[in-house]
Amino acid sequence: MNRHLASLLPYPFERLNALKEGIRPTSNSPHVSLALGEPNHEPPEFVIECLSDQTVLHRGLTTYPATRGDITLREAIAQWLKRRYFIDADPDTSILPVNGTREGLFSLGQAVLSGEPNAITVLPNPFYQIYEGAAFLRGTTPYYVPATERPEIEEIPTDIWQRTELVYVCSPGNPTGYVADRELLSFLIDKAQQHDFIVAADECYSEIYLKENEPPIGLLEVAASMGLPKFNRCVAFNSLSKRSNCPGLRSGFVATAIALTTGVRCPSMCRSQVNGHG
Numbered sequence: 001m002n003r004h005l006a007s008l009l010p011y012p013f014e015r016l017n018a019l020k021e022g023i024r025p026t027s028n029s030p031h032v033s034l035a036l037g038e039p040n041h042e043p044p045e046f047v048i049e050c051l052s053d054q055t056v057l058h059r060g061l062t063t064y065p066a067t068r069g070d071i072t073l074r075e076a077i078a079q080w081l082k083r084r085y086f087i088d089a090d091p092d093t094s095i096l097p098v099n100g101t102r103e104g105l106f107s108l109g110q111a112v113l114s115g116e117p118n119a120i121t122v123l124p125n126p127f128y129q130i131y132e133g134a135a136f137l138r139g140t141t142p143y144y145v146p147a148t149e150r151p152e153i154e155e156i157p158t159d160i161w162q163r164t165e166l167v168y169v170c171s172p173g174n175p176t177g178y179v180a181d182r183e184l185l186s187f188l189i190d191k192a193q194q195h196d197f198i199v200a201a202d203e204c205y206s207e208i209y210l211k212e213n214e215p216p217i218g219l220l221e222v223a224a225s226m227g228l229p230k231f232n233r234c235v236a237f238n239s240l241s242k243r244s245n246c247p248g249l250r251s252g253f254v255a256t257a258i259a260l261t262t263g264v265r266c267p268s269m270c271r272s273q274v275n276g277h278g
């Protein structure tokens, strides 16, 4: 057994259920659900049509999907990244579909964290629990940055940066709705170059915003504008779960500069690959 398993904390919804145990609503007020954050809107009709297509269904059910995903899918993701963030991500080397970003966010931690007892994973607080699970299971210490109106990432002391191997940033943030600005993301990217760690941006809420002409900025977009066209030490996640109301599809992607062809064999090797060839 992984000796770090015991350090995992119960999921928030388990804790919430325990807190709600035996409580009955007392008024006729409308019910505001604080349960699992499923979308309240319909998925696009063409997705339903496609999934109902007998030929597509048959092919999908009778073949193993490749880990790298279909090139058509990776190209579509690359085109979306171009339209949305004006970046050139190579569909062959920079994009990997994931069966849900939750799984991808977790796996990234297992791949890039060294497991050294002194290592630190920086994450917002409150947070999407998988960040903490990934940090704990690799035996790193989480360093929590309060998710205030503007998280004080600049206040993180140097000795913490020196031990940091991975930073999870969630923008737009769950649950606060905080949107990271260019200044904050470029500060993080600079620190990552300086102290040799990975920034993982969870951007699954990127398409939910108030002003039509002000979409939230993305990590890779900022990295590219800083002259890091291969997004050194930057990894961004996105998902169809929120933007397309399709959490059941388990379809998302991770975009990065880790060359898919070299493979990931062990955490320390992955770390040097990520850092050396970004």
Ligand SMILES: Cc1ncc(COP(=O)(O)O)c(C=O)c1O
Residues within 6 Å of the ligand: 037, 099, 100, 101, 102, 103, 128, 170, 173, 174, 202, 204, 238, 239, 240, 241, 247, 250, 251, 252
């Ligand atoms: C902040 C955040 N990141 C990631 C996810 C995971 O999304 P999925 O695994 O469906 O892509 C969620 C889902 O609620 C979330 O709130």
